[in-house]
Amino acid sequence: xxxxxxxxxxxxxxxxxxxxxxxxxxxxxxxxxxxxxxxxxxxxxxxxxxxxxxxxxxxxxxxxxxxxxxxxxxxxxxxxxxxxxxxxxxxxxxxxxxxxxxxxxxxxxxxxxxxxxxxxxxxxxxxxxxxxxxxxxxxxxxxxxxxxxxxxxxxxxxxxxxxxxxxxxxxxxxxxxxxxxxxxxxxxxxxxxxxxxxxxxxxxxxxxxxxxxxxxxxxxxxxxxxxxxxxxxxxxxxxxxxxxxxxxxxxxxxxxxxxxxxxxxxxxxxxxxxxxxxxx
Amino acid sequence: xxxxxxxxxxxxxxxxxxxxxxxxxxxxxxxxxxxxxxxxxxxxxxxxxxxxxxxxxxxxxxxxxxxxxxxxxxxxxxxxxxxxxxxxxxxxxxxxxxxxxxxxxxxxxxxxxxxxxxxxxxxxxxxxxxxxxxxxxxxxxxxxxxxxxxxxxxxxxxxxxxxxxxxxxxxxxxxxxxxxxxxxxxxxxxxxxxxxxxxxxxxxxxxxxxxxxxxxxxxxxxxxxxxxxxxxxxxxxxxxxxxxxxxxxxxxxxxxxxxxxxxxxxxxxxxxxxxxxxxxxxxxxxxxxxx
Amino acid sequence: xxxxxxxxxxxxxxxxxxxxxxxxxxxxxxxxxxxxxxxxxxxxxxxxxxxxxxxxxxxxxxxxxxxxxxxxxxxxxxxxxxxxxxxxxxxxxxxxxxxxxxxxxxxxxxxxxxxxxxxxxxxxxxxxxxxxxxxxxxxxxxxxxxxxxxxxxxxxxxxxxxxxxxxxxxxxxxxxxxxxxxxxxxxxxxxxxxxxxxxxxxxxxxxxxxxxxxxxxxxxxxxxxxxxxxxxxxxxxxxxxxxxxxxxxxxxxxxxxxxxxxxxxxxxxxxxxxxxxxxxxxxxxxxxxxxxxxxxxxxxxxxxxxxxxxxxxxxxxxxxxxxxxxxxxxxxxxxxxxxxxxxxxxxxxxxxxxxxxxxxxxxxxxxxxxxxxxxxxxxxxxxxxxxxxxxxxxxxxxxxxxxxxxxxxxxxxxxxxxxxxxxxxxx
Numbered sequence: 001x002x003x004x005x006x007x008x009x010x011x012x013x014x015x016x017x018x019x020x021x022x023x024x025x026x027x028x029x030x031x032x033x034x035x036x037x038x039x040x041x042x043x044x045x046x047x048x049x050x051x052x053x054x055x056x057x058x059x060x061x062x063x064x065x066x067x068x069x070x071x072x073x074x075x076x077x078x079x080x081x082x083x084x085x086x087x088x089x090x091x092x093x094x095x096x097x098x099x100x101x102x103x104x105x106x107x108x109x110x111x112x113x114x115x116x117x118x119x120x121x122x123x124x125x126x127x128x129x130x131x132x133x134x135x136x137x138x139x140x141x142x143x144x145x146x147x148x149x150x151x152x153x154x155x156x157x158x159x160x161x162x163x164x165x166x167x168x169x170x171x172x173x174x175x176x177x178x179x180x181x182x183x184x185x186x187x188x189x190x191x192x193x194x195x196x197x198x199x200x201x202x203x204x205x206x207x208x209x210x211x212x213x214x215x216x217x218x219x220x221x222x223x224x225x226x227x228x229x230x231x232x233x234x235x236x237x238x239x240x241x242x243x244x245x246x247x248x249x250x251x252x253x254x255x256x257x258x259x260x261x262x263x264x265x266x267x268x269x270x271x272x273x274x275x276x277x278x279x280x
Numbered sequence: 281x282x283x284x285x286x287x288x289x290x291x292x293x294x295x296x297x298x299x300x301x302x303x304x305x306x307x308x309x310x311x312x313x314x315x316x317x318x319x320x321x322x323x324x325x326x327x328x329x330x331x332x333x334x335x336x337x338x339x340x341x342x343x344x345x346x347x348x349x350x351x352x353x354x355x356x357x358x359x360x361x362x363x364x365x366x367x368x369x370x371x372x373x374x375x376x377x378x379x380x381x382x383x384x385x386x387x388x389x390x391x392x393x394x395x396x397x398x399x400x401x402x403x404x405x406x407x408x409x410x411x412x413x414x415x416x417x418x419x420x421x422x423x424x425x426x427x428x429x430x431x432x433x434x435x436x437x438x439x440x441x442x443x444x445x446x447x448x449x450x451x452x453x454x455x456x457x458x459x460x461x462x463x464x465x466x467x468x469x470x471x472x473x474x475x476x477x478x479x480x481x482x483x484x485x486x487x488x489x490x491x492x493x494x495x496x497x498x499x500x501x502x503x504x505x506x507x508x509x510x511x512x513x514x515x516x517x518x519x520x521x522x523x524x525x526x527x528x529x530x531x532x533x534x535x536x537x538x539x540x541x542x543x544x545x546x547x548x549x550x551x552x553x554x555x556x557x558x559x560x561x562x563x564x565x566x567x568x569x570x571x
Numbered sequence: 572x573x574x575x576x577x578x579x580x581x582x583x584x585x586x587x588x589x590x591x592x593x594x595x596x597x598x599x600x601x602x603x604x605x606x607x608x609x610x611x612x613x614x615x616x617x618x619x620x621x622x623x624x625x626x627x628x629x630x631x632x633x634x635x636x637x638x639x640x641x642x643x644x645x646x647x648x649x650x651x652x653x654x655x656x657x658x659x660x661x662x663x664x665x666x667x668x669x670x671x672x673x674x675x676x677x678x679x680x681x682x683x684x685x686x687x688x689x690x691x692x693x694x695x696x697x698x699x700x701x702x703x704x705x706x707x708x709x710x711x712x713x714x715x716x717x718x719x720x721x722x723x724x725x726x727x728x729x730x731x732x733x734x735x736x737x738x739x740x741x742x743x744x745x746x747x748x749x750x751x752x753x754x755x756x757x758x759x760x761x762x763x764x765x766x767x768x769x770x771x772x773x774x775x776x777x778x779x780x781x782x783x784x785x786x787x788x789x790x791x792x793x794x795x796x797x798x799x800x801x802x803x804x805x806x807x808x809x810x811x812x813x814x815x816x817x818x819x820x821x822x823x824x825x826x827x828x829x830x831x832x833x834x835x836x837x838x839x840x841x842x843x844x845x846x847x848x849x850x851x852x853x854x855x856x857x858x859x860x861x862x863x864x865x866x867x868x869x870x871x872x873x874x875x876x877x878x879x880x881x882x883x884x885x886x887x888x889x890x891x892x893x894x895x896x897x898x899x900x901x902x903x904x905x906x907x908x909x910x911x912x913x914x915x916x917x918x919x920x921x922x923x924x925x926x927x928x929x930x931x932x933x934x935x936x937x938x939x940x941x942x943x944x945x946x947x948x949x950x951x952x953x954x955x956x957x958x959x960x961x962x963x964x965x966x967x968x969x970x971x972x973x974x975x976x977x978x979x980x981x982x983x984x985x986x987x988x989x990x991x992x993x994x995x996x997x998x
Contacts, residue, residue, distance in 0.1 A: 014373045018384055021370070024444065025390055028402045032394070035401075040847040045825050047409055096299045099292045109292075112300060114558070119307045121501060121553040125529045126546035129324060129539070129652055130313035131306070136653040152306040155299075157498070164494060178284060184291040202456060206449065209392060223646040226638070231395070235641030238397065239614035242844035243821060245401055252395045259393050264386055270456055321982050325651040326674025342978075408761075408817050426817035429761060431961065517763050518816050519958035520951070534645065536949030537670055538979070 036061055036249035043245070065251035069233035078230040079258070081143055081218070082211045085150040089207050090200050093155055097162020098192060102171075113163065120156035124216060132220050146221050150211055158203050165199040166192075201269035205262070212259050230255045311550075318544035323537040335544035345545060348523045355435055355524070356503035359442045363499055364492070367447045371454035372480070385455075392448040400512025403441050404428070431521040434514055438522055441509050446502065450495050457491030458484070493564030497557055504553055525549050603634040604889045609650075610661025611643035612876060614843075618909045626896050633889050651676060656883035658890050664710065664874030665944040669700050671879070672709050678880045679707030683891050685898045686711065692936035693874055693915040699781065699940065702983055703990040710877040711894055712915035714906055717856075717872040717929050718772045718838035718941065721845070724853040726753070726833050734857045734928065736868070738803065741860045745810040748833050756807065757832035758815035759823030760960060763953040767943045769807060769836040770956055772859035774800055775871045775939040783945040786976060787987040793976060794969040801965050803861060807836070808960060816961060820844075828852055840875070842911045842925050857928040870932035873941045875912055950979040 030051075035043075037054040038061075044050060065071070096116070103109035135145045169192065177187040215231045234255070237248035318335055322328035339345055374385055391399075408426045415423035427433040465483055485492075507526040510516060516523040516531070529549070533542025610619060616639035623637045640646050644667065647660060656676070662668055671677050680686070686694075686708060693712035701709075726732075730751060735741040745755040759765045777800045785791045812818065818826070821844070827835040828848035835841070836859065846852060858870050878897065880890045896902065903914050904921065911923040913933055922930055932938060946952045955975065959968035977984070
């Protein structure tokens with residue numbers, strides 16, 4: 001009896017703290033929304049001015065932002081690139097993570113593991129020029145090349161996450177299947193791959209977010225093509241001597257929605273998966 | 281059985297070879313090609329001359345580069361600590377039995393998605409106008425001018441923004457970690473009288489150490505390579521006090537004409553991070569084994 | 572069975588190797604000659620779209636494509652690395668142009684007839700940008716910007732303030748404005764590049780226009796040339812806001828647009844941003860007075876956009892045809908109206924109202940380039956200036972300027988001195 005009451009009390013404290021913490025997010029979000037609806041002539045340097053509500057609530061900024069960024073086309077490119085990258089990452093990185101996670105005693109695979117993981121620490125700036133040249137030579141200076149590069153860039157982190165997660169999955173599961181005569185390949189897809197669902201969701205969120213916001217890779221690799229991703233198109237709002245914050249904020253709010261929805265879906269998978277899964 | 285062993289080994293090899301080849305093709309080879317530039321005076325285009333080790337010798341006598349290493353390392357250490365403490369607390373909070381859990385989890389994820397332009401504008405406004413106004417109202421002298429305009433304090437502003445954005449991702453990893461802690465551990469602990477801090481220290485934390493070490497490695501790496509937040513917030517100023525290593529490499533090497541020299545910087549930087557991270561992984565795996 | 576599995580494995584991974592190599596370059600289409608322009612001002616994208624359409628509608632033999640990408644410099648450098656050169660590039664007259672000339676990427680277009688119509692002031696500026704004197708002309712200066720002081724005309728008229736013409740008059744004006752309880756200047760020094768605007772504007776009167784070249788030849792030092800400039804720059808600071816390093820360019824533009832200060836020492840390029848906040852603002856500009864003489868004054872102006880034909884361009888005649896179209900009076904006038912800039916062509920153009928105070932300098936070709944067009948960007952002179960304004964230590968700043976210059980320009984200095992050794996005595 002006594003214990004449940006203390007639990008109830010502490011939960012209320014937690015709730016209050018969470019709501020307090022939320023103000024650090026609500027406040028910037030409020031500013032973003034308000035600015036996205038205002039006109040440039042409503043921008044001031046006074047606090048009351050910036051926090052005040054816009055004079056008219058009109059969707060004009062959003063409409064204009066969509067026009068400037070060629071929204072539907074850019075969105076299509078962004079979705080295509082992010083979607084394919086996430087899909088390929090889950091397939092390829094989980095396979096690699098599995099192989100490396102199951103061979104921790106082998107010197108060769110240990111070396112491969114460290115070799116790949118250390119790729120995470122390569123500053124992108126040093127790869128940029130060689131990659132720009134190489135992709136052009138290979139006929140990959142297009143969205144497909146961009147996806148390919150993403151699959152390589154995020155391999156180190158994802159392999160680390162997958163192989164770490166695998167240590168929690170008992171070998172016994174595979175051995176049972178082996179007794180039934182299934183090959184390693186089949187066992188992987190039938191048993192291990194589905195079990196790693198929570199990790200797939202985590203990898204999907206982390207990879208999708210990184211790809212969704214990335215500017216440099218498409219800028220360098222697709223340089224000169226007329227295709228834009230959303231972040232590339234959003235560079236339109238900044239020029240050398242001026243920035244249209246109102247349109248930019250409207251545009252950023254729009255591009256925030258798809259990735260937020262994706263996160264909410266994945267978040268459920270992370271939790272459900274772990275609760276139902278065979279971990280521990 | 282040995283037939284099976286062979287089959288297993290061959291499958292692993294057949295998986296590894298093509299993926300490794302892909303990785304080498306688009307990571308290792310360009311890295312080597314890039315590293316070659318560090319022995320030249322290239323501007324990134326046009327012709328260049330070989331200059332031997334000149335760039336490396338210059339690197340160790342360049343005060344600006346040295347300053348950027350100090351700043352970056354200081355920022356990485358402080359931010360890593362702040363982020364891990366806060367996101368662990370947040371993960372515990374979001375994992376407890378509260379109302380509107382889904383809403384809170386969604387909301388706390390938002391900072392991660394907002395674009396750099398938005399974050400930069402809002403926090404600039406916050407530090408330039410709002411904080412000084414609040415400080416004037418409450419009479420706090422130290423904060424009455426923008427911290428971003430002070431060479432000694434600007435790094436704190438960068439730290440706050442980095443932490444604000446990074447907490448979401450670390451919290452997700454901690455939350456997944458907390459899911460693997462079975463309920464009965466708490467129940468058993470409750471009987472022994474372990475509550476609050478004690479329960480966390482002796483029961484919860486040891487069970488999520490693997491997630492703690494992943495977060496530490498990712499944090500240290502992310503903050504050592506900090507770039508976006510610098511561009512959004514300070515562009516290296518004031519008085520060059522917030523030039524991170526990645527910022528220097530990009531700004532002087534790619535946008536500027538110092539491509540060869542900054543390639544050398546990138547090579548050295550790469551080696552430094554690999555050494556730090558490998559040491560970190562070794563350390564945390566030895567900790568894990570102790571438990 | 573096993574084979575099949577491996578085949579599907581191969582499929583998963585080899586998806587990666589199967590690149591849809593559909594990157595066909597647009598060569599001659601319908602027998603037309605293709606001309607491609609990449610220009611670096613995305614804010615002028617709409618203007619160039621209309622130019623492109625108008626050109627294609629009036630030409631049967633040439634097809635023109637103009638792209639105005641974001642971060643065009645990164646894109647251009649990437650394409651140069653791939654040896655994939657556009658026919659014409661539109662860039663500014665700054666250190667990047669100097670590098671491109673030095674790298675042999677650009678073609679000599681001194682044979683182009685339109686060169687005769689260029690304002691000599693800008694041709695000289697273009698010549699001076701070459702790292703070592705190079706035969707030929709490599710850029711067709713199109714539009715320029717100018718830096719000085721923007722002022723709130725309404726405020727000046729109401730208070731009866733006079734436009735200053737000497738440094739003393741400038742300080743007297745500032746004192747007068749302060750005395751009436753108004754802030755003379757707003758600054759946006761949080762964005763380091765804005766620190767260069769007053770610096771450049773004063774430098775044209777206080778330091779030789781070829782200071783950097785003289786230093787490269789070893790004839791002088793910055794400590795000798797920039798002393799007065801640095802001193803006078805510091806003297807402006809008290810007339811700005813209390814903590815100028817807290818505000819960025821955008822803040823300063825907004826403050827000036829809202830009438831929070833009487834003047835803003837910045838370039839004509841800031842006008843669109845200022846007017847976006849307050850479209851009704853009446854503003855004008857004057858040339859920054861930095862010396863004590865009324866004689867020998869000059870306007871700080873440089874090439875904001877110029878067109879270069881690449882050495883790789885296959886059909887120079889077609890490229891010249893495109894340049895003719897761009898350089899026609901009415902096409903150029905539209906650009907000037909849209910971008911509030913200064914034409915680099917001789918002839919009668921209607922200048923933007925905000926340049927009223929600078930018109931006579933422009934008309935007589937009396938202009939001097941920005942000092943910072945000669946500074947390598949990696950040296951971050953803007954950041955050095957910001958440091959100087961914060962710490963106010965003139966000696967340390969000038970010394971640091973000299974040592975940094977030697978460090979960042981080592982290869983250029985060597986090149987200049989080799990050139991001097993070979994040609995110097997002959998002159």
